[in-house]
Amino acid sequence: MKRRIVPVAVLLLVSSLFCVSGARGAIAYVDQGDVEVGLVLGEPTGFSAKFWTTANTAFDIGLAWSFGDGGHFHIHADYLFHNFDFFEVDSGNLPIYFGIGGRARIQDEDSRIGLRVAIGIEYILESHPFSFFFEVAPVVDFAPETEADINGGIGVRYIF
Numbered sequence: 767m768k769r770r771i772v773p774v775a776v777l778l779l780v781s782s783l784f785c786v787s788g789a790r791g792a793i794a795y796v797d798q799g800d801v802e803v804g805l806v807l808g809e810p811t812g813f814s815a816k817f818w819t820t821a822n823t824a825f826d827i828g829l830a831w832s833f834g835d836g837g838h839f840h841i842h843a844d845y846l847f848h849n850f851d852f853f854e855v856d857s858g859n860l861p862i863y864f865g866i867g868g869r870a871r872i873q874d875e876d877s878r879i880g881l882r883v884a885i886g887i888e889y890i891l892e893s894h895p896f897s898f899f900f901e902v903a904p905v906v907d908f909a910p911e912t913e914a915d916i917n918g919g920i921g922v923r924y925i926f
């Protein structure tokens with residue numbers, strides 16, 4: 767019974783977001799103050815949020831679970847720069863982005879803190895307030911020892 771609750775809740779959330787998406791109208795462009803909230807699947811998998819500080823810059827935050835190395839909790843925050851002119855699309859918007867930030871990997875005996883460099887692409891729908899993204903982020907952990915890693919995933923976010 768408990769295994770069915772999570773998929774049903776996610777389905778209800780996504781369908782309710784589609785129902786209210788008409789209220790926002792065409793939004794192919796984001797602006798200062800817009801917020802995106804959603805999910806990312808990959809390494810790690812979890813929740814993703816983006817807070818637009820200008821029409822071209824944003825803070826990205828992730829709270830996720832990594833299934834590698836015995837499993838651990840992952841928190842990251844990046845400051846991102848977006849280029850909306852790199853790709854032209856007929857509908858919506860397709861910026862590429864890059865940025866720098868930090869990551870904390872929390873595990874019982876092997877917690878780490880490091881630097882992330884995020885590189886990605888995001889498709890912002892014109893007819894609904896949703897965005898889809900793909901991201902790769904090399905990581906260099908500095909504490910407690912130096913070690914390299916890579917994060918990446920695909921995701922979807924609702925734009926408020």
